[in-house]
Amino acid sequence: MEQAWIAGKPATLDSAVAAAAKLLAASRQPLIAGLGTDVAGARAAIALAERTGAIIDHMNSDAVLRGLDVMRSSGVMLTTPSEAYARADTLLLAGEIFGAGEIGSTKRLFDQLARRQGQHGTARRVYWLCPGGELAKRAPNEISLTFVGKQPRALPAVLAALRARVAGRPTTGAAASQKILDEAATGLQAAQFGVAIWSPQALDALTIEMLCGLISDLNATTRFCALPLTPGDNAIGVLQTCGWMTGMPMRTGLGRGFAEHDPWLFDSTRLVESGETDCVVWISAYRAQAPRWRGLPPTIALTGRDAGFRSRPRVHIAVGRPGVDHIAVEHVSLTGTLATVEATQPSGAISTAEAIRRICAALPGEPPC
Amino acid sequence: MLTRIANGRVIDPANNRDAVGDLWIRDGRIIEVPPGDRPDATYDATGKIVMAGAIDIHSHIAGWNVNTARLLLPEYHRAAAPRPIATPLSKAGWSTFETGCRYAEMGFTTVVEPAVSPHYALHAHLELADVPIIDKAILVILGNDDYLLRLLQANESDAAISDYVAWTLEMSRSLGVKVVNAGGAAAFKENVRAFSFDDVVPSYGVSSRRIVKALQHAVTALGVPHPLHVHCNNLGLAGNFETALTTIAAAEDLPLHLAHLQFYGYGKEGDRGFSSAAAPLAAAVNAANTVTADVGQVMFGQTVTISSDVLRQFNARKQASPRKWVILDSDANGAGIVPYDYRRNNFYNAVQWAVGLELFLLIEDPRRVFFTTDHPNGAPFTAYPEIFALLMSRERRAQWLAELPPEALAVTTLPAITREYSLGEIATMTRAAPGRLLGLRDRGHLGAGAVADVAVYEDDADRAKMFRAAALVFKDGELVVRDGRVTQHRWGRALTVRPERDAAIDRRMKAYYEDRYGLSDDFVKVPEHVLGRPDPFERVPCVS
Incomplete structure (x- = not known):
């Protein structure tokens, strides 16, 4: 089966690698984007960025940086999925919970909560703020579930009112019924180990900051932690890898001989649409996802087959799916850690890391020491 | 490949050597003077100091x-906010790559996280x-x-605990075991x-003391060379030297290592109820032969405290x-x-700075006090050269003391201490002793057979300058640093122990995780x- 294409025509891997290296070598501002790959792929991609002075970004940076911005401007109290699973007696869900995987891991917590009900004789509760339409039905019946507010757009007001009630301050307005707000405020304060859950895709930074503030307030008298759900395509694994290799998260440029991070300047969509980049390495090893930007920069694609590009990439190498075609280390949402994922359908498909290593080796000049 | 480092002053306290002479390296190991062979490379070390590569036991x-x-x-990174060169974290080496390079440039060749x-072991590795x-x-x-606390709660056997410790060591590929505020995180x-040495974790009814003693026994029984590495309870609190004294007394006749002791050197004397208790603490360490300690020296400037002591943080x-x-x-x-900013004009920070130096200077045996800043908790590791200089010169200390709040000086003994470390004592504290403490028989010294990790320094009267930029550094016999700059990149190994265990623990752990x-x-x-x-690990033998 074909593995590589140049301008849409089947090519050998070696010639595709050589064509990719030539494009990169001629580029004045390369961009490595998408970055949907395992830790090995990210390590190779960042090393390539260092070599070529490229900018690095991930397809889910928006969601990652929303949470990160709250952390790095005020702070956050976190827990892990495992500790939540083993210990939580109260869950606070905020807004819509997106994504099948996320609903799955949330349901796992619900189920565990239900299983442990009565073990310590205390009530196990779930409060769900502004869940939106269908999602609220997903909670199992066995646990006490309280909805506070309905529509996701009301979440900031409901959250502010709830935080005020937890602090013992009066609230006005009709964000949610006073009775339910008070019930929730009392319930959260009665938690022995509460866990707040949200999808970073669904909330803006100010709402996340308000949630983190509420959690901090609750810890004055009891224990409560945040467990933000994680965006897909190994966004958190790539974040961690960027962190240790550059000191910075994604949306970091390496063009000036050191890492500089700027969430606006190095946003890949902005870079493409403004024409500031003249060569893109687009990586989507998990899903064969094509980029969504408006613009057709010369592209080296490292994705699965059939990624549905709007225009043919100059070079396309079909890479294996991490944890499917080859063993991978990635951020695993069930454990909240970097973990090894064995290949479920081992194949000879080249890994992202290996493809990038070959491109790196084909670049002109000596690798830096 | 035969290498000769010629005519330097070789300071190798582990082998009682302090004399001008040659050092020979063949294929990554130190060798005796080879009869008649001509070296492939010779480095002139005339007038220079030659030591083994330094070992950092806690960073x-x-x-x-x-x-x-x-x-x-992100603001600590130079790109986010250009910082004056004198600010510590502007030099700290924030990425993994910088970390390795900055350490190597100072002549350090082995560092323990x-x-x-x-x-999180896979992440760390x-x-x-x-x-x-x-x-x-x-x-x-x-x-x-939870697993260990349950074993203790159920009064399980020492063997069951040892098996679990051995399993954890192997799974995580570790060199040793640390305990952090034993039981404190579980209680939180x-x-x-608040959690002290004889407090109990509520759901388990197990005290901090019991946890520490159980782990100390297990580590010793398994033959793990590095003693249990203890981060005591009550870090940072006034009066906490008593917690450290209690922990030292609990060591009894088995080895125990106390981490960043400076953070436990606080009394409650003086107008502000905060004072140095380094003197009684150092006396207790001096009297307890099985106890070792590293200091966790504070230096002034912006840093960030990173700790697994969640209750304290x-x-x-x-x-x-x-x-x-x-x-x-x-x-x-x-x-x-x-994040934390230690300020020179802050009374408490000045006392902390003094406590660290007092411990260095009052603990008599340089084989039992270890050189750390608890990087980056007391200061970034890039501050080490200045601390060496302070230890080696009472005059330099006096200059610093003159700039500190007088009320801070009034609650420490530092101004009265005249001791100055010799180069030999520095070499003991940063090479010979940590090699021994970690069970690394072929490191920390320059005897035949040792790994050829070698640091060559200019014999500069400005000791900070000397230790900041090694003239030459060899890692496994390969020249990696010249004139304080990395010249050659290579990849090191992670050192691990793998004590024996009963295979049944693997089944028990599988069931436990499910x-x-x-x-x-x-x-x-x-x-x-x-x-x-390639070859990311090197196994260190256990003591039989």
Whole structure:
């Protein structure tokens, strides 16, 4: 089966690698984007960025940086999925919970909560703020579930009112019924180990900051932690890898001989649409996802087959799916850690890391020491 | 490949050597003077000091906690906010690559990351795999984990505990075991806000003392060379020297290592109820032959505290500067990342600075006091050269003391201490002793057969300048630094121990993970082939 294409025509891997290296070598501002790959792929991609002075970004940076911005401007109290699973007696869900995987891991917590009900004789509760339409039905019946507010757009007001009630301050307005707000405020304060859950895709930074503030307030008298759900395509694994290799998260440029991070300047969509980049390495090893930007920069694609590009990439190498075609280390949402994922359908498909290593080796000049 | 380092002053206290002479290296190892052979390369060390590569036993350089600190503090990176060169973290080496290079440039060749929770071991090893040049190791943290607390609660046998410790060491690929505020993180999850040595974790009814003693016995019984590495309770609190004294007394006749003792050297004397208690603490260490300690020296400037002592960090979050922090109730242990600015004109910070130096100078045996800043908690590791200079010169100390708040000086004994470290004592404290403490028989010295990790320094009267930039550094016999600059990149290894255990523990752990977390225990493993470096590990033998 074909593995590589140049301008849409089947090519050998070696010639595709050589064509990719030539494009990169001629580029004045390369961009490595998408970055949907395992830790090995990210390590190779960042090393390539260092070599070529490229900018690095991930397809889910928006969601990652929303949470990160709250952390790095005020702070956050976190827990892990495992500790939540083993210990939580109260869950606070905020807004819509997106994504099948996320609903799955949330349901796992619900189920565990239900299983442990009565073990310590205390009530196990779930409060769900502004869940939106269908999602609220997903909670199992066995646990006490309280909805506070309905529509996701009301979440900031409901959250502010709830935080005020937890602090013992009066609230006005009709964000949610006073009775339910008070019930929730009392319930959260009665938690022995509460866990707040949200999808970073669904909330803006100010709402996340308000949630983190509420959690901090609750810890004055009891224990409560945040467990933000994680965006897909190994966004958190790539974040961690960027962190240790550059000191910075994604949306970091390496063009000036050191890492500089700027969430606006190095946003890949902005870079493409403004024409500031003249060569893109687009990586989507998990899903064969094509980029969504408006613009057709010369592209080296490292994705699965059939990624549905709007225009043919100059070079396309079909890479294996991490944890499917080859063993991978990635951020695993069930454990909240970097973990090894064995290949479920081992194949000879080249890994992202290996493809990038070959491109790196084909670049002109000596690798830096 | 035969290399000769010619005519330097070789200071090698482990082999009682302090004399001008040659050092010979063949294929990565130190050898005796070879009869008649001509060296392939000769480096002139005339007038220079030749020591083994230095070993740092306690420096937070990798793992989730460290990486979270990076992500919490983008402004520390020079690109985000250009900083004056004199600001410590402008030189700290924030990425893994910088970490390896900055350490090597100072002549350090082995560094231990001392605080990795078992579930984050793979993460830590991936980071260490990207730390160039130096060798490294992790200590795995136990003592707040449900499994161990359950074993103790059920009065399980010493053998059961040892098997579990051995299993954890192997899964996490660690060199030793650390315990952090034993039981404190577990108690904090049950809303306990203060936790001392004889307090009990509520749900388990197990005291901190019992946890420490059980782990100390297990580590000793397994023959792990490095003694249990203890982060005591009550870190940072006035009057906490008594906690440290209690812990020292509990060591009894078995080895015990106390981490960053400076943070436990506080009394309650003086107008502000905060004073140095370094003198009684040093006296207790001097009297307890099986106890070793590292200092955790504070230096002034902006830094970030990175600790698995979640209870302490939670209580310290209001002192965060800048005002932001991360607290994690993690699997088993916890974590807290709290930025902090140690200021020279701050009474408390000045006392902390003095306490560290007092401990260095009052603990008599340089084989039992270890050189650390608890990087980056007391100061970034790039501050080491200045601390060497302070230890070696009472005049330099006097200059610093003159700039500190007089009320701080009034509650310490530092102004009265005249001791000055010799180069030999520095070599003992940073080479010979840590090699021995970690069970690294072929490191920390320059005898035949030792790994050819060698640092060559100019014999500069300015000791800070001398130790900041080694003239030459060899790693495994290969020249990696010249004139304080890395000239050659290579990848080091992570040092591990693998004590024997009963195979039944593997089945028990599998069942435990299914029951406790609803997960396979596979995710705690660190497979060698996913680290992406050839031969990423080196096994250190246990003591039989």
